[in-house]
Amino acid sequence: MRTRGKTGLVMASCAALLTTLLGGQVASATSHGAAPREDAPKILTPYPMFSPNGDGVHDRLAVGYQLRVAAPVRIRVEPDTDAKVAPFTVELGRQRAGRHTWTWDGRTPQGRLVPHSYYRIHVITPQGSDYAFAEADLEFGGGLYVEDRYGAKKSVVPKVYPRSEEVRDVVPLTAHAEDGVRRAVVSFRNADGRLVLRRTVRISRRWGGEVVWEGRDGRGRPLPPGRYTGTVSGMDRVGNRGASEPIPLYVSGDRLVWREETRTMAAEEAMTPPCVGSSWPECWAYLPQGEVTPSVQFPGGLTHRADPNPDVWGRAESTYFVRVPEAVRGLDGIRVSFVGAPTNPGETDEGHLSTEASREDGVVVSSSSTGQTPWDEDPVYGDGQEWDSRSKRLPPGAWWEFWTDGDAGDDAFDVASFALDLRYLVVAE
Template identity: 30%
Template sequence: MLTLAVALLGVAPAEAASPKVRHAEGLLLVPNNGWTKFSPNGDGSQDRTGFSYRPTRRATVQVTVRDARGAVVRAANLGKQAGGWHYWTWNGRNRHGAYVRDGAYRVTFTATATRHGKQLRDSDTSRAVARTRFDRSPNGIVFVPGVYLDRDAIYRDTTYFKDEFSWNGEFYRTSMQGSLGSRGASRITGPDGGVVYERGERYDGDNQDNTWDGTDEDGVRVPAGTYTLVNTWVDLYGNHLSVTKPLVVGDGSRVEQHHSVTVTPAEARVGTATEPFEFLAGSHKTGFYLTYACPPRASDRFPAGALSFALYDPRCTVSDDTFKVALPVDLDLTFDTVTLTAVGGPTTPGGEGSATLGLTLFTPPARTAAGDEATTVVQTKRGQFQPPANDVTWYVRRETGGYDFKSFTVDIYHYEPPA
């Protein structure tokens, strides 16, 4: 009768009930538990992200994607899987086929298997971050995109030096798994839109330094005209950001101009110290940090306008000053050169004395003046990305004994575009 009642009620006997599902650690492994980054926005760059998983035996696998609030945005039954490694790709769309919003998502894989008539289940979770706008603050460092060109135009027939564009694409610093790098690319297109120069998708250094001499990838000169530089950066999510600059390629040669200016040290002096002063590093006043500096005085040896660098006060430990000469042209320090010639000698004729002389346009090697009527020449070095300068500044510092300067001569070799 009991059996008949069970049959009539449609209840299966106890021994036919579904076996209890037990949690079994080690049935499933999802190794990439870090954050994967992607940009589901349909631009073809990192629109998808993927996850590896490994059931240790044949099992049925399901995957569930939840947002930061725990709501399910996507679920899929991956079916029965053999033991071993598998890969699931998520296109960043929700269950309705729309792209998900920016944010963090938990991706949980669940494997179910049967062993000795018992069902076993195991789950493991990975994570993904979706971002569809360019990340300007990776690692908390604000990125301001910019392309810094050293000139607006080049003239390819110039023979004094190689006239070419140099630019710095600024850097976009990213960090992934402990490594730093700068990701970006530079492309130059012609008036017809054709590509004449292209470099890079990822740079390991902090800066993207590039040059272009007005030739295509085969080394053939391109026609004169206006070209377009496009510098593009890619963040870790796959989002792009671009900045464009016009580049003018002209025929002809730059014209060399030579300008020379000679002044006395007194005329060029811009130092302000008139009495010995104390230089303190921090709040510590010790023998190591304390310096007494004496400005130069009028020279007794050379004519008016000459200056003497000497320790004329017992408290002085150094005698130095700064000088400047206004120039008739604006310097373009990417190819202009400057030569400084200083004439002088020890404070006492026939005595011993020397001084260090150096240009402060940027950081060139300093030269030491020594000997009677010595002439010291310091020449600038051409460098990238230097802004134009309206004057030349240099410094003088006494090294040994006393040293007097009676004249400074600045020679400028400036290169103008052709008329």
């Protein structure tokens, strides 16, 4: 099922309601509006989705309804979207009280097949009316999506580097299809439309199906550099066959190599706002409990002074983010060290450093002079992607946090500089 246009949300909500009420393929009609009269007609259990494509699979919609009293009956069909079909009415004549069924083949009285859309099916008598939603499903719904973009915009065509020798490069993809599709075919074609690779993938209702694009043919040989496309195709539960819109892909003639480097920087140079990766409004309500100011004893350094008030947390912290946009596949690992000293000479206050402080598995390094974290092989922001739908998209980068903690008795500490070790893949020069 694929919804379109400004009413897509309404359509999807109705479908979810129908499916929830009866489950599976059969869903209950949903009445709306004011309380009906006791002698008004009542829709029973129409099949909410049918596929009038002529293949013999769910081609007709059976609309069951009940009349409280004998009455003339007419059916009115209205598109619930901007589908290019006019509402129409079918006169059924006078019918006795009891249960009846009207069967619709998905065509107008003039014999024209209606387009893919949701429709309201009204049963109308002089005593009142009732209606329910049904879907004329004439399209295979599916799509192929890039799993990792490493901070790039969706408009950027993802590249794969099959000629890399130091790593087997891939672009992870996820195949999605509408409910009821458990198996689909992912096809890759070159710029001329010629099929270069085909893979069958199992589709999970929740997670979709995983497939990787390696830029290689069925024998594992690198494909010629250039543009390619990927599609998902199959048959849905009501018999529609088809393929998704193609997504663009690119095979590069370059190769990827590992790069390891160390960047040394003054603390003030690398500091960034604490909400660097978020656009959530509440994030900017962050209130520091201590203060971070320029250092007197270390030019370019920062003084972290915890709030001495025992009734507050007291932590004075700073966060750091160094962009590494050339990291084609994100950061494989980072390691950070610091140099500093207690703000007040002769004291034993410590500074605390972590690349993982916001995670449950965080490792904290503490020292009165210098310290270094272990290699973090799953760094925060290392893949360059946003954390959620409202967060800003960032290129790959190294993030870490430094603080003093009044609760631990570390009242003030000056950090002079950081040394950042990086490991990542780049395009060979």
